[in-house]
Amino acid sequence: MSQKVVTLGEVLMRLTVPNNKRLFQTVNFDVTFGGSEANVGVSLAHFGLKATHITALPHNDLGERVSRFLKLNGVSNKGVVRKEGRLGIYYLESGAMQRPSRIVYDRFDTTFGDLDESEVNWDVVFKGADWFHYSGITPAISQKAADVTLRALKEARKRGITTSGDINYRRNLWQYGKQPLDVMPGLVELTDVVVGGRVDLENCLGIVNEDWETNCKMVQEKYPHIKAFSKTIRNAMSASRNELTAVMYKDGKMYTSKTYEMKNIVDRIGGGDAFMAGLIYGLLNLEEQQTVEFAIAASVLKHSTIGDVNLSSKEEVEELVSGNSVGRLLR
Amino acid sequence: MSQKVVTLGEVLMRLTVPNNKRLFQTVNFDVTFGGSEANVGVSLAHFGLKATHITALPHNDLGERVSRFLKLNGVSNKGVVRKEGRLGIYYLESGAMQRPSRIVYDRFDTTFGDLDESEVNWDVVFKGADWFHYSGITPAISQKAADVTLRALKEARKRGITTSGDINYRRNLWQYGKQPLDVMPGLVELTDVVVGGRVDLENCLGIVNEDWETNCKMVQEKYPHIKAFSKTIRNAMSASRNELTAVMYKDGKMYTSKTYEMKNIVDRIGGGDAFMAGLIYGLLNLEEQQTVEFAIAASVLKHSTIGDVNLSSKEEVEELVSGNSVGRLLR
Amino acid sequence: MSQKVVTLGEVLMRLTVPNNKRLFQTVNFDVTFGGSEANVGVSLAHFGLKATHITALPHNDLGERVSRFLKLNGVSNKGVVRKEGRLGIYYLESGAMQRPSRIVYDRFDTTFGDLDESEVNWDVVFKGADWFHYSGITPAISQKAADVTLRALKEARKRGITTSGDINYRRNLWQYGKQPLDVMPGLVELTDVVVGGRVDLENCLGIVNEDWETNCKMVQEKYPHIKAFSKTIRNAMSASRNELTAVMYKDGKMYTSKTYEMKNIVDRIGGGDAFMAGLIYGLLNLEEQQTVEFAIAASVLKHSTIGDVNLSSKEEVEELVSGNSVGRLLR
Amino acid sequence: MSQKVVTLGEVLMRLTVPNNKRLFQTVNFDVTFGGSEANVGVSLAHFGLKATHITALPHNDLGERVSRFLKLNGVSNKGVVRKEGRLGIYYLESGAMQRPSRIVYDRFDTTFGDLDESEVNWDVVFKGADWFHYSGITPAISQKAADVTLRALKEARKRGITTSGDINYRRNLWQYGKQPLDVMPGLVELTDVVVGGRVDLENCLGIVNEDWETNCKMVQEKYPHIKAFSKTIRNAMSASRNELTAVMYKDGKMYTSKTYEMKNIVDRIGGGDAFMAGLIYGLLNLEEQQTVEFAIAASVLKHSTIGDVNLSSKEEVEELVSGNSVGRLLR
Amino acid sequence: MSQKVVTLGEVLMRLTVPNNKRLFQTVNFDVTFGGSEANVGVSLAHFGLKATHITALPHNDLGERVSRFLKLNGVSNKGVVRKEGRLGIYYLESGAMQRPSRIVYDRFDTTFGDLDESEVNWDVVFKGADWFHYSGITPAISQKAADVTLRALKEARKRGITTSGDINYRRNLWQYGKQPLDVMPGLVELTDVVVGGRVDLENCLGIVNEDWETNCKMVQEKYPHIKAFSKTIRNAMSASRNELTAVMYKDGKMYTSKTYEMKNIVDRIGGGDAFMAGLIYGLLNLEEQQTVEFAIAASVLKHSTIGDVNLSSKEEVEELVSGNSVGRLLR
């Protein structure tokens, strides 16, 4: 398969407290890596697509560690810039039962926030690409990160590459002087597929309405070039039990996936990115209804493994969509 | 916050078989510590109260280990007596599904059982205290332990300190010649808040009746000074799935908490002590209905972490009571 | 108790990927051992019966490791032949939620497949035996393995020993030139108790019918010496949630056990073998209805511990049958 | 090989602090088992001899754990008495460099100390035995333990079985009212091979002299039936670097082994017992000089594995004696 | 013992790669904490002195983790300021053989660097203090950190408290615009005991000379109030084998300790701080020669445990000085 997807974003080191311990008492950490957009790239690589990730990493052994993480997961690091600086970190205390999971961020002043658009070799990165994906996290980090996102969208456009944006709103970021409404509309102008819920659309695009479908219509009026909207609906009964459904609004129609009941969730971080990867795969290769089914099944499988990234193959997702594999012991 | 609670009781080392293994095949143990009353003190310290625990610990590195456990969890060890002897131990084989958890005790002839009332500096321990708490386990250990409990209650009374007793009946203890009915009534004479179920009231106070509310009334008639009765109701469907509710009888009225369904229980040991701490916190600071809600939510959160003690803050318990945090990912 | 059961079959090393990781990313393995028939022997030894297992193991430290595994679990290794060769292996990636468990086998060209019937000391092995058990896996491995199974059945018959066969059909085996229908009927001729589902009866005995009870009657007509048929019915909702029921057809009557809902399954491998052991124990010691209840409860308990073998005692199974222990904390 | 050795003594659970941590900060323990005499039995079983160990173990899962430890290591438990009580424990903080290893004992009031000589089936235990071994630890535990040692020696004598005693003096024991000089001479009267250093001979037999050879001669004069004396000489430069030599005085001659320099010691506990087992093996099968060489090499190998017991085979000890294996990679 | 020592400095989280792995391939970290001056305080607390540490920690669970680390190790946190910010981190890849240990720092822009002298309650912190200690690392972090150091020295002086400074020069710090020579002389003006080698004296005080004794004399001429100079001499043959000696220049005389050969070093980080603590203890309680012997022995023991802090008691250090404990097994 020769489809190629380019992603752009920061990769953080995740330090997870093991064994249901609290962060304030831990004596060790499990180490994994993730970042919304890199997670999308890794998942697509596991589906068999070519993936290239644009990011900046420090020039030390931690940067090397992340670089190896990308390579190991089949993501080309031709888009990786190595320079002075620090790696962003987040600490995860996994919840259980009625106790919620908690994240502590240590992600300011990182190498990625200092990535200059001139440091990326756009020709190399986009050569042969079919799709470019970004998220609302990157422009929230720094002016330079916002600039590099805009530049990437322009470079993609220039080459006729389809673009998608997961315009998730992160309240704790946006500390460099700009607000989402200053930046996001300019990006959405260049975005073909928009993923976001009601709150995201409100904060990033100023669209205020109770009903998501109406929201989409309002956005589409403003940005008629947009080809599809999508989001997941998560109903969280506890830290270990959620229900998950996908919806997509495309060409004036709503598509709703099967709802999965997820019990005994192993790790929900990255569930949205796994969905995003499934959506991109689907829009590139499947019919609309199949697309939401594939995307939501991909997200469900993500919840069954540790780490931010979905390690499932395309065949495993298809098995779940077909319902054949559930509860079986595959010999 | 300047409320201060004093607790009295043995602290045991808990050796837990990891990874769903059986005790008879284990090659390692996880080490934690607990004891009904110390668990109450630790939990209150995590709520922000001052806590002082009265106990005796051996003069070796194991005693030092327990002492550090108390300090680490914010409990003052001004009430800790160090002397010759051994540390009590209990072994925990964690159940799963339909397989029950099993405890093997090795708690006879311990340093604590040899604690003499003259060894405690009562003035130091009770200085500024608002509450004293004991349980029915201590007087079941040895004559000296029963004596020290009675003495503590008298010292508390003398200073106008509110007292509570979790009068749980442990059939395997009481091996030093006395029976509960010989000892417990004398302690309840000095107890303001009594926690115990039907079986406990029967064995410790000789009150026999099918209905807990009626029981409380009968006890109150005999001991009119008692201000409140309480207990939890646990409905155990399996080792990993329980339902939990709290009830309190106070000033002639019954208060019943919300019922929590607990799935995927991480560790139920100490659930009652977490409740007790919540109850004390509530009676010191909240209205009656709020008190049972706070206490039961505290107990539920305990079930989500490993170890005998509840590591939740007051804020975390309040979040669960409010229902805001459940199933969320707190960033 | 002096009942003695002899089992015959290969023992494999199981390498399990820990911590919900995928096999393709693992950096360590947990090591356990199992094999359908050895699992039955081990479980019976834990019930207090004498167990002797016939197998072949390599002459190296891995063979020694397996030999110690059997000894540790109370199984006599008087039936163990040590010789040149390799130990069979299987890799287990444990599923979670909607992600199925997966097994990768590496079990060809093993020492066991080369076991010659002349290498077993049949007199020693069968001395004092009450029961002999085999499964459909052994004759699927090699001609020699099929021969040793037939020989064992003849030796058992000769001594008036009851025989049972779990005639499970494994599609991936049977690669030495024979098909199940070439071999299995000859073994069933000498088998008193047959365990198998519809698919097994079809593939091993050529009995084709939708209804299991009708199947059993058809088999019984052809093999009137058979005393009982049995199987479990597993309803798998996910990797961690199954329902389990046992049925037995004996003397023209159907016996159906209680249905257990199993949530948070720890390890389902060997569940069928635990059932088999419970069935043998029941047929030797209990009434029919009690037998299916004991057997299914044994299987349920197996699902609560790691590893292929059921480590539950007879008393623990009886406790579950009685319903007394569920959800309790046994002190 | 059909030589059979019988040993008598307590088996303790050893809880080791892992990873160079201190006992007062540990969060987990590694679990192994050991006891001076059981260690001797286990080592002899690994050499290929038959071994039977006489001891008492509690009737709970910890007793079962120890029983499985013995079985796993090839020691018959026909001499194991199961009864009410507790298992003795010792805690090990492993030293490193200039920091010494430290042991904390919790071994009073154990099941073994309550073993009555009438509870052992002496005929079964000693059937076919060639050798009986005890140590100076057992008679130091309790009157009953002293009695059972004397009885065992008498039973051995009665059957013409060779006897050995490692008459090590443990200052912390002997708390039941007797002193070594009250008890040990009576035991040595019935002992053929005595292992002990200068301090042991002084405390147990009242022989005071600076030179060990002279000591032996003085003991021999008093107890002319003794066939051999032996001991190891340990020169400890640090916790991880020792030198080790064996000496034996037999028939008026001194035999001295090669001196081994041990660097990077993994675990020195049980080094003396490994030596003792090697000595018994040698006296049963080898010439005098070969005996001390075999015994000291066995002890050296013990220092290279974790746990109290020597897991080396006879062939591995012989390889070290021959010098062939040192530093090689055996493929 | 009522001596009280106050220390001032940053505490970092140390993330250590376990099991001889490289940082660029690690999948987990061991978590400990340290900082040059806090290490001194912790060690003194383990010697039985009162210790209070002045620092700033973030207002999140990581700050809480460090706070608990201090409490657990007996250090009062009355000097701990909690505020917004991040915790400094350092990554440790442990060397082995000829491969050196490597540290990667991530310690810029931390909470500590933002500590304002007005945030410390100097009266509370210095109440009853006998000694104040700082190091050359703190003034190298930020202007505020330099200011708080100067202020602390003035506050100590004002109260007649002895002061010591480990004036170690860290080339990678000093990035806020000042150079050591701009800052350090002003601090040394207020310092009674100076610890530093030739390179430190050169960079911090501008004293250039090949011979350390001469250096000391030159410094003393310039700063006649200084009471003592000291340093350790490390001869590093490999990552796991070093020789260590202490020297002290006091009242015109040189004192040189015994030289220790350290083989199989467990962890050398914090060895200098353990020495510093030993030196302070000695100067407060011992003769000069005893002081250097105590200090160097303390440092040697530090090398035998994991983590930045010395966990040895005063008695353990004395045992090593006396030579009694080396290579022994303490029962």
Next chain:
Amino acid sequence: MSQKVVTLGEVLMRLTVPNNKRLFQTVNFDVTFGGSEANVGVSLAHFGLKATHITALPHNDLGERVSRFLKLNGVSNKGVVRKEGRLGIYYLESGAMQRPSRIVYDRFDTTFGDLDESEVNWDVVFKGADWFHYSGITPAISQKAADVTLRALKEARKRGITTSGDINYRRNLWQYGKQPLDVMPGLVELTDVVVGGRVDLENCLGIVNEDWETNCKMVQEKYPHIKAFSKTIRNAMSASRNELTAVMYKDGKMYTSKTYEMKNIVDRIGGGDAFMAGLIYGLLNLEEQQTVEFAIAASVLKHSTIGDVNLSSKEEVEELVSGNSVGRLLR
């Protein structure tokens, strides 16, 4: 750097018993991968060269695991053929002190042994290559493996690529009907750089002589095209202490490296391959004496990390050669 090296050979999974345990008692394994020639490729990739490895791997998750191992370590898998079959395994019990390390192989009938020369895309693999390396292990596995080695040499020759062979003789292999003398001379005909000791030269080339230099001269006479001979000299005092020296015979001159004393060896497996990689690097880039110094230092560093492959960078090796880094703490 654009030098490219191609290697050919089997990659095995290594299952290592952790924590100084014996193989016959292990409950888990650490998983790493290695194979003589792949180890060379990985090491060269860590030096910054391009590396491509030719091998065959099974079509299952284990094959995927190995493929990821190669990618992670910078080795191109354009030479990897995926097909049906099994992965070879070896079990490692790490020695300590006087106890030797032991390997148990399970490497017959593997996918690699079935690799057909027609399955490799020689043009792709050798494109731009500067060097080809093989070892004496591959032709010892199967006729096909011998054929593919010969073919690779011919393909390399055809393209003017320098070739090297580590002609190590493995007695346990060569079971497919051929002997070394039937095969190896034909390979050496096409080999420019020969690495091997006296025993290897005797078994593979029939050159019998006590002195290695004389051996080399005799081989050179027979095969005048050979450009260089080399080997390491290992003096093994114990499992954890070895001395290591390199020698090279080139253009009639002998070059001898510095001798390194290696204490506390972490893992010696792959030491020879690390040397080989260093030698190739040196011959491509350095003078003769520098070459042996670089190669031996590379091998020494390998001994300091776990696993078969050398993870050191070129700069780290150069640091050791220069002697600057030894025993330092690199901040």
